[in-house]
Amino acid sequence: MNRALAVHLIVVAVLAAGIFLLPVYHATNLARIMVLAVFAMGYNLAFGYTGLLSLGHAMFFAAGMYAAGLGMTLQGWSAGLALLSGPIAGAALALAAGALALRTAGVSFMIVTLMLAQAGYLTILYYTPITRGEEGFVLAQSLRRIGEFDLSADLNRGLFALGLFAAGLFLSLALVKARFGRILVAMRENEERSQMLGYNPFTVKLAVMGISGAYAGAAGAAYALLFGSVGASFGAIAFSILPLLWVLLGGAGTTLGPLLGAGLMFYLTDIASSYTSAHQFVVGAALLVLVLFAPRGILGALRERGLKWLP
Template sequence: MTRRRPGMLVGVTVVAALAAGVAPWLPSYPLTLLTQAMIVAILAMSLDVLLGFTGLPSLGHAAYFGVAAYAVAILTTERQSGFVLCLIAGIVTAAVTAALFGLIAIRATGTYFLMITLALGMVVWGLAFRWVSLTKGDNGISGVPRPDLGLPWSLWGPLPFFYFSLACALVAILLLGLIVASPFGMSLKGIRESESRMRILGYNVWLHKYLAFIIAGTFAGFSGVLWAYYNGFVSPVDVQLVTSVEALLMVALGGPGTLLGPAAGAAIIVFLKNFVSVYTKRWLLILGAVYIGVILFAPRGLAGAFHRRSS
């Protein structure tokens, strides 16, 4: 990891610079898609900490994404709260939810972990759907204003909001990159490879997994905060199973355990979904074929495929 970091840094910088440079010439629709890709990429990367680095497949990751989005939606529409408060509240809500759910979920591994996270995710969905006085239920909360950062550019415009999201995504990449490259991140990988060996070596495996769970939830929350601002609308769709599954697919497509792979996976899915569907109603078929192709020919995701060739 440490040896590869310069390459990754260069890659990220060039992609970011390219995106930032091209953005002003893009019409607003592709720009909003690009913004969406940035935000979803943070969600995919946060899930990668669990799935790719710790080996814990979570099917309830939309829960943390969703509670943060709801926190922002409720605070902005009911109390007209500012950006800083919303950001902190959203992230803290997600982290606390993850800390609670982690206590229950971390006991299990493999399929059982999958099932428990799925059930916990459904609990949040149930709350979003049924706690009508707080969440407006099925109708969702609309009218979330874009944040006012006191900058000369209003974030209502697609271009400033894109740069804002890009900056947020870069911060997330940097922080997550530091975490997974740290000794803590290395121990997570160790747990992924062999939990029993790590335990015998004296590592507190449970605590490592628990912390990874909270970190993943926290960054999913960060993504959820941006999502609420981006869409201006939050509904149970954001916390439902499909959203969790989609995040899982992004990670699988991009390559688990590579951080940037899932980010690229997120971007590819966002564009594929919205690009292919313009030309054909059968776009789900194409998306399905892409998934099957990746699983058959690049089981370690796109990043995995590149990596194998280069090493």
């Protein structure tokens, strides 16, 4: 067993222990962090490994969330079918958005994804009679079951979040270790040279956009089922900024960076808000220090300073 796989297995084992040993409040927070880390993993594949700076990933998260939530409340879908619809909806929307946005590059790509995200958010608000707009809606506890497995129960919520996180983590590790992952990095580092070697930048980037959207959609559907809430705020532009910050904090282009970044920012915000109403200033100051002294994020800095085997 190589070191990278061993470290990933240890991380999953520690998270599993946390679900059983932590108080309910922190175990619930841990489940939330793991679901959000899946969202960040998908973003990391697009941004950290491929260099696609998107500001529209909230619409893929919201697509999965609303596909699951509306499917259950309006169509009578089972929880299992609702969860399956999440990654499908996220991937489909990401492929459609990518087909448009990837005709541009750099700052233009960022602006196009931003505009598409805003269009998605306004669409949710426009159909407020169905989506309930900014107010959102709550999924009944009776709907949040897969057979006898109650996803609203504290322990079951944590176990499901762990399963989703572990699946996303090891799939991400497999992707970046495979030939496809090396192509992504080559696109990020030198797109022209990659094209000369026979790789089609549009096809490769569209593929990673689809995968990234599937991750986001799966996280959105899981969030709706595990925590019982669906709302337009999850499709707002501000929510698109969060995975970027999580990835930058933990380490862009590292498989464990999304988890580390999501966890640190979650608790930094939680702790700061208990002391001051200006908690966003504290978070901003911490990010400023990070950019100045560890521009590649925490795990990126560790990889530069000796742990070069970190994927």
